[in-house]
Amino acid sequence: MERKVRSSRVIEVGTLFRGRYEVEAVLGRGGFGATYQVIDRDALDRRKVLKELLPDREGDAKAQDLFEREARILDRLDHPGIPRLDAFFVDDGRYYLVESFVQGQTLEAVLAKRSRLPEGEAIHIAEAVLKILKYLHELTPPVIHRDIKPSNLMVTEAGGYVLIDFGAVREVLSVGTETVPDTTMIGSNGFTPPEQRVGQAYPASDLYALGATLVKLVTAKHPWHWYNAREGPVGL
Numbered sequence: 001m002e003r004k005v006r007s008s009r010v011i012e013v014g015t016l017f018r019g020r021y022e023v024e025a026v027l028g029r030g031g032f033g034a035t036y037q038v039i040d041r042d043a044l045d046r047r048k049v050l051k052e053l054l055p056d057r058e059g060d061a062k063a064q065d066l067f068e069r070e071a072r073i074l075d076r077l078d079h080p081g082i083p084r085l086d087a088f089f090v091d092d093g094r095y096y097l098v099e100s101f102v103q104g105q106t107l108e109a110v111l112a113k114r115s116r117l118p119e120g121e122a123i124h125i126a127e128a129v130l131k132i133l134k135y136l137h138e139l140t141p142p143v144i145h146r147d148i149k150p151s152n153l154m155v156t157e158a159g160g161y162v163l164i165d166f167g168a169v170r171e172v173l174s175v176g177t178e179t180v181p182d183t184t185m186i187g188s189n190g191f192t193p194p195e196q197r198v199g200q201a202y203p204a205s206d207l208y209a210l211g212a213t214l215v216k217l218v219t220a221k222h223p224w225h226w227y228n229a230r231e232g233p234v235g236l
Contacts, residue, residue, distance in 0.1 A: 011036055011052065017091065021050055021098060023198065026068055029054070032063050032167055033236060037101065040086070046101075048086055053095040058095040066186075070166045071097045073143055074186060081132040081162050102164065104156035105219060115218035129153065137203040142172045144201050148209035149191045150216055170201060190223040 071088035146168040193208035211225040
């Protein structure tokens, strides 16, 4: 079924984009976009992920900017722990990007099955994610993910780890010796560091979010159980 104008906000299974990307299933919906599992007819039916800017955000200039930024930055990234961009296009006024499909499950899904992870496993996860962050933060300019949490980290069937959902990604630009932070408040409650809540983010902000993620993994409790931005440490 070739792509056609849709009244529904959920893309139908079988819909074909650009004559090659055929929708197989809905994967999820977030604040800015919906994601679908597709097969690429031009790549031996290899599975990929199609991400669409939600129709009700199409007129939102900031949402469009974030979506285009995600594609632009993904296009220059090359790391086994990061999905590869396959395509970015606008069709019938809607924005789409296609990226590699990660076979595995999120750490959020792992927690739902196992409640909590042992310290040794959490350390192994930390080491793997730190390698990804080292790659991102040492780029010129540095790239900040800004939304690290269990649902954005996947463990593959081969036992590796992949950082997904770059919808909040940001490059840190510098003017002379002064760092120019982003002024957009974005992130997830409990995992977002204090400076990011007031519209600033730096490479260290990702380290804070990773720390909060590890707390969730080993305690099975949301980070806000241990720390409140207004009151400081709680629940200890």
